[in-house]
Amino acid sequence: MIQTPIDSGGRQTSVVWYRNIRVLRAVTQVVAVIAVVGLVWWLLNNLVNNLNRQNINTDFGFLNRPTQFQIPYDEGFNPRSSVWAMVLVGVKNTFLAGIFGIILASLLGLIVGISRLSSNWLVARIAAVYVETLRNIPPLVVIIFFGFALFTFGPFPVITEADQYSFFGSEHNWLILSNTVWGVPSLIAEEGAGLLWVGVVVGLVAAGLVARWRTRVFDRTGRPHHRLSFALGTFLVVAFVGYLIAGDAYSMSWPALAASGRRIGGGLRLNWGFISVTVALGLYTASHIAEIIRGSILAVPKGQSEAANAIALSAFQRYRFVVLPQALRVAVPPVINQYLNLLKNTSLGVAVAYAEITNLTLTSIGNGRPAPQSIVVLMGVYLAFSLTISFMLNVYNRRIQLVEH
Amino acid sequence: MSDRPFMEPGLEEPILVIDEGPREQLPPAKWVRRHLFNNWYNTLITVLLVLALGYAAYRFALFLFVNGRWSPVRQNLTLFMVGRFPRDELWRIVTQVIVWSGTLGLAWGAAIAGARYRATLAGVPYAEDPLLAKVRRYWGLLGLLILILLLTESFGPLILALVAVGAGAVMQSVGARVPGHNAGFMWAAVGVLGVGGYQIVSGFHGTGWLWMGAPLAWGAVQLMRRIEWRSFRRRRIATIGSTVGVFGLAYAAYTILDLDGVGWDKWEGLHLNLIVATLAIVLAFPLGLLLALARRSTFPALRVMATSYIELIRGVPLISLLLMAQFFIGFFLSTTTPLSTLTRAIAAFTLFTSAYIAEIVRGGLQSVPRGQLEAGQSVGLSPVGVTRLIVLPQALRAVIPAMVGQFIALFKDTSLLSIISVAEILDVRSLVHAQAAFRGFGIAETLVFVMLAFWAFSFTMSRESQRLERRLGVGER
Numbered sequence: 021m022i023q024t025p026i027d028s029g030g031r032q033t034s035v036v037w038y039r040n041i042r043v044l045r046a047v048t049q050v051v052a053v054i055a056v057v058g059l060v061w062w063l064l065n066n067l068v069n070n071l072n073r074q075n076i077n078t079d080f081g082f083l084n085r086p087t088q089f090q091i092p093y094d095e096g097f098n099p100r101s102s103v104w105a106m107v108l109v110g111v112k113n114t115f116l117a118g119i120f121g122i123i124l125a126s127l128l129g130l131i132v133g134i135s136r137l138s139s140n141w142l143v144a145r146i147a148a149v150y151v152e153t154l155r156n157i158p159p160l161v162v163i164i165f166f167g168f169a170l171f172t173f174g175p176f177p178v179i180t181e182a183d184q185y186s187f188f189g190s191e192h193n194w195l196i197l198s199n200t201v202w203g204v205p206s207l208i209a210e211e212g213a214g215l216l217w218v219g220v221v222v223g224l225v226a227a228g229l230v231a232r233w234r235t236r237v238f239d240r241t242g243r244p245h246h247r248l249s250f251a252l253g254t255f256l257v258v259a260f261v262g263y264l265i266a267g268d269a270y271s272m273s274w275p276a277l278a279a280s281g282r283r284i285g286g287g288l289r290l291n292w293g294f295i296s297v298t299v300a301l302g303l304y305t306a307s308h309i310a311e312i313i314r315g316s317i318l319a320v321p322k323g324q325s326e327a328a329n330a331i332a333l334s335a336f337q338r339y340r341f342v343v344l345p346q347a348l349r350v351a352v353p354p355v356i357n358q359y360l361n362l363l364k365n366t367s368l369g370v371a372v373a374y375a376e377i378t379n380l381t382l383t384s385i386g387n388g389r390p391a392p393q394s395i396v397v398l399m400g401v402y403l404a405f406s407l408t409i410s411f412m413l414n415v416y417n418r419r420i421q422l423v424e425h
Numbered sequence: 426m427s428d429r430p431f432m433e434p435g436l437e438e439p440i441l442v443i444d445e446g447p448r449e450q451l452p453p454a455k456w457v458r459r460h461l462f463n464n465w466y467n468t469l470i471t472v473l474l475v476l477a478l479g480y481a482a483y484r485f486a487l488f489l490f491v492n493g494r495w496s497p498v499r500q501n502l503t504l505f506m507v508g509r510f511p512r513d514e515l516w517r518i519v520t521q522v523i524v525w526s527g528t529l530g531l532a533w534g535a536a537i538a539g540a541r542y543r544a545t546l547a548g549v550p551y552a553e554d555p556l557l558a559k560v561r562r563y564w565g566l567l568g569l570l571i572l573i574l575l576l577t578e579s580f581g582p583l584i585l586a587l588v589a590v591g592a593g594a595v596m597q598s599v600g601a602r603v604p605g606h607n608a609g610f611m612w613a614a615v616g617v618l619g620v621g622g623y624q625i626v627s628g629f630h631g632t633g634w635l636w637m638g639a640p641l642a643w644g645a646v647q648l649m650r651r652i653e654w655r656s657f658r659r660r661r662i663a664t665i666g667s668t669v670g671v672f673g674l675a676y677a678a679y680t681i682l683d684l685d686g687v688g689w690d691k692w693e694g695l696h697l698n699l700i701v702a703t704l705a706i707v708l709a710f711p712l713g714l715l716l717a718l719a720r721r722s723t724f725p726a727l728r729v730m731a732t733s734y735i736e737l738i739r740g741v742p743l744i745s746l747l748l749m750a751q752f753f754i755g756f757f758l759s760t761t762t763p764l765s766t767l768t769r770a771i772a773a774f775t776l777f778t779s780a781y782i783a784e785i786v787r788g789g790l791q792s793v794p795r796g797q798l799e800a801g802q803s804v805g806l807s808p809v810g811v812t813r814l815i816v817l818p819q820a821l822r823a824v825i826p827a828m829v830g831q832f833i834a835l836f837k838d839t840s841l842l843s844i845i846s847v848a849e850i851l852d853v854r855s856l857v858h859a860q861a862a863f864r865g866f867g868i869a870e871t872l873v874f875v876m877l878a879f880w881a882f883s884f885t886m887s888r889e890s891q892r893l894e895r896r897l898g899v900g901e902r
Contacts, residue, residue, distance in 0.1 A: 049725070052730070139467070140461060146474065157880050398745050407736075
């Protein structure tokens, strides 16, 4: 691109220095860097000056001091726990809401997305209405709807008069519903639990090896591999042996109203903030995932399914072996993007007092912890989540591209 | 799917319709058989769904007409629309609605004129959509409008709606009648009307002249381009001179007029949601454009800085930025007067949106084929010239649908203002339920109303963006 000008005598002349592209490039970049660094330096300088003037500490020592407040629905946490412990509780709750929201959103999104292409007009219409409704409402409003219209001011009774359900003539409660906490049965680890998990891990490894062996046999001989059935069988056998050796690894824990009637003891206790955030975000994100799934299925060339028809695959086989594998490859990156959005949207739990990281940070600032450092920690947590997920996405994308070669 | 005689009898119909080809017209009975009862499991699903839908419709109708306690909505409609905006100054918002309706009409008309002009140049026939198609396209918004009008008890809103729609229609037909080669002036007029409508509420004072000056200067530049100048240099001088002159005139006018208005700290309700979304996208666009260009540039330093800014902002939720703005954006500046909550929030929205716009524009830049760039270089354009004259016009055209999508997301995100206690439409609910009569009363009903308001705007805009996408043929070239 860079040509040395030639004068009328055919000799090469040098470019004037201020028009030399190399000089221009270097100067532009240096100027830009100086401008940006200067701006950032000026802002930070102001920040430190202003904080000093108002006698606000700029160190992170507050992380080791007690929080001096209680986290609702968290018995393991007391006001003497440090701010670090609070951050960890917040991260755990953010992660829990994220994981369960993602599971709900994926299942529902897949179902709705496929339903939108159903040959049954009614099914397709209902799926379309679902998508067009949920997609166009702010997730915050959906969360608040669940939190307040369904829980706080909703049809469920207060905890002291909670509905207790027991099924199949069992003497235990299977379900306790109130407007703040729901109780469901859960498993409690006994002594043998460690041994059982060893069995599970060994089973998984064995299953992986068996699957590889079957794949090799298939590659070599072309005989049907049945690797899924083989692997599953191996896993079940090993895990069952582990279960037998471990004895009673887990026991059931049943929810029951405590003597005071103000709380539920035993079982798994789901608080209203968690249910609102998880279900609302699950429903909202499902509408986006459904659109992605639909788009990816439509993106598979028509010739592919015609070819599948031509070799007389059944409708199910056509989807399982021809259309879906190609559609999912297109769908994975945007779907993971939606997962990331869902994880970031759990910060809306602030509105329903769910003890996730943003809410706890806000409470802690309200209790006199320095705001700038608290928010830096908060952003750091989210950045760590986001960068990890985008890193994994990049790795996946690279693998996909290799496959296509 | 009907033209497949080679299919074996008994081979099942596909669960999914792969290609949504042109609709075939079937007699109703045949249509029902084909689309609802074509095999045993579809019949089963249809029957079950009809039963479930019937029950849901019954419960919903019960909620709407019998059990619903709609008085909190009905008695607080003005609160939901404009919040606690000073009631003596309400005429400002009324005027603003009419002016902006006219502005939208003019923009629409100008778009039609421009499209017709381009179609004529290209020698393609141009057909305008019939009125019915337009009404059908905007049924979400129209439905919300009609619902609100049905809920009101006075005739004021009805008159306002009629006048506003009338103004829009008149301006649209004016815009559409302007010859296409003058469409540039129409866009300048749209800008002047838009800024003017904004300043009817905010007042014609302070730095308002900068905003008003921009579209006026654009108009002046258009005018200078029309005139035949004897030399290139004279034209350049005239262009610069007229721009400076227009800004100077605007400054003088605003200094002399100095009409006070109602500052944005007093704006609330749905009005605020719409304005914050619009302001944020307008303010974030230049920043996002620069970021995108920097990220795509061949300068490593610029690329690294732009990329880290974009990834940093996109990696954190909007709430954390809003909190940052609330708690310590003031510390970053050396101002002595504290910024208002809304100003800080708008700053956060702008920073947030600019990163997303940068990614959208980057997508647009990538969609411009390399050959375009090379063609530009080969005719001797400078790198800046290639970007400004060849790459950007094509890239920006391609990103219009995605920008509308970003605007929708932003509009939905304005609900987050409620978390920092700015009384946008979602937070107006807390004002309503603080009234003695409605404490803990009609919670679901007010929420449904707020949902409907958000839904009507977002749905209409998303339909519009899909239509734009088809019309611009994005992804087809």
